[in-house]
Amino acid sequence: MTPITEVEGRRLALTNLDKVLHPATGTTKGEILHYYATTAGAILAHIHNRPVSFLRYPDGPDGQLFFTKNPPPGTPSWVRTVEVPRSEDKQARQVVVQDLASLVWAANLVVEFHVPQWTADEPNIADRMVFDLDPGAPATVVECCEVALWLRERLAADGLHAYAKTSGSKGMHLLVPLEPTPSEQVSEYAKSLAVEGEAALPGLVLHRMTRALRPGKVFVDHSQNAARKTTAAPYTLRARTEPTVSTPVTWEEVEARQNLVFRIGDIAPRLEQYGDLLGPLINLNRAKPLP
Structure with a gap:
């Protein structure tokens, strides 16, 4: 069974918490989620209102890595997305991680968080x-x-x-x-x-x-x-x-x-x-x- 956790009133299905993602240290996915939950105030301050790109590594750093700017499939409706310019004549939507629930949801996908040097209010x-x-x-x-x-x-x-x-x-x-x-x-x-x-x-x-x-x-x-x-x-x-x-x-x-x-x-x-x-x-x- 997948455990359902409530974070700030949002119900999240957190998967494979015992999975070892960093074999060199035996670090599990559960420990990674704990890290983000306990340092949320610091990271959220720096990604606030910035469209987030994800480098995903669901099977650890030795598995497949893929970089995505688009909202991942299955993104909950309550996760904020914004429209940002992708090229001169093209717009696209990206996730904005604005609260603890969104942060834990994203961390459960096993990601690096990457942001631009501008905010969603003033692209470029x-x-x-x-x-x-x-x-x-x-x-x-x-x-x-x-x-x-x-x-x-x-x-x-x-x-x-x-x-x-x-x-x-x-x-x-x-x-x-x-x-x-x-x-x-x-x-x-x-x-x-x-x-x-x-x-x-x-x-x-x-x-x-x-x-x-x-x-x-x-x-x-x-x-x-x-x-x-x-x-x-x-x-x-x-x-x-x-x-x-x-x-x-x-x-x-x-x-x-x-x-x-x-x-x-x-x-x-x-x-x-x-x-x-x-x-x-x-x-x-x-x-x-x-x-």
């Missing part, structure tokens, strides 16, 4: 900028820390505040709260900083994903500022061998140039210790204009 108008720091082996997140520190100083010179999180995969994301700005302008500015970073740190930074040049360097991916692109949301679990989470980090941790990796069991204690380190992203007073 970004309220945050992102830099995805992607290391090419043998470089790791340690080299990403070096690049993140350079970017923080460069952004500060333009009056912009940067906040860091692990990607939950191999690298790191820098997020910058902005006054609403067309995505196209944000993309141009982000690219200019990536180019500048390559000139300033030529042995370490790349601004283009040229495979032959990747080993030992950090690709500063500015492309996720394009309106149609998405980034792994803060606090989302990733489809990795171990149950790693895209985790906000302090600048002291970045300065220590540690191998920053966090799993689901680390997040509740960190929230208790630090609160939401990305809280400034949703504080309108921290949003600044592009120079």
Whole structure:
């Protein structure tokens, strides 16, 4: 029998709770749902009113992975969907995860949560900028820390505040709260900083994903500022061998140039210790204009 759970008045059928999704750690689907339920306040704040794309991995990270922007088959009528531009002349509907019941329903599908840099109210108008720091082996997140520190100083010179999180995969994301700005302008500015970073740190930074040049360097991916692109949301679990989470980090941790990796069991204690380190992203007073 499939257990029926009531979440905020919504009846949810939660399936295969004993299924091991991360064999390396023995992490079950039930433990993953517990993780999302207990960190809901933090993740919901960052995906609030943003159309969500799902990377689904129902049989774990070694099984089939598929990325979808469309509402999954069987999406309950009470889950909010919004119409968003998919191309110049085409609209499509996407899910907005706006409450605990919607979050648990989506987590039961076994997903990564990905969101654009804009909200459903103003498609293609970004309220945050992102830099995805992607290391090419043998470089790791340690080299990403070096690049993140350079970017923080460069952004500060333009009056912009940067906040860091692990990607939950191999690298790191820098997020910058902005006054609403067309995505196209944000993309141009982000690219200019990536180019500048390559000139300033030529042995370490790349601004283009040229495979032959990747080993030992950090690709500063500015492309996720394009309106149609998405980034792994803060606090989302990733489809990795171990149950790693895209985790906000302090600048002291970045300065220590540690191998920053966090799993689901680390997040509740960190929230208790630090609160939401990305809280400034949703504080309108921290949003600044592009120079």
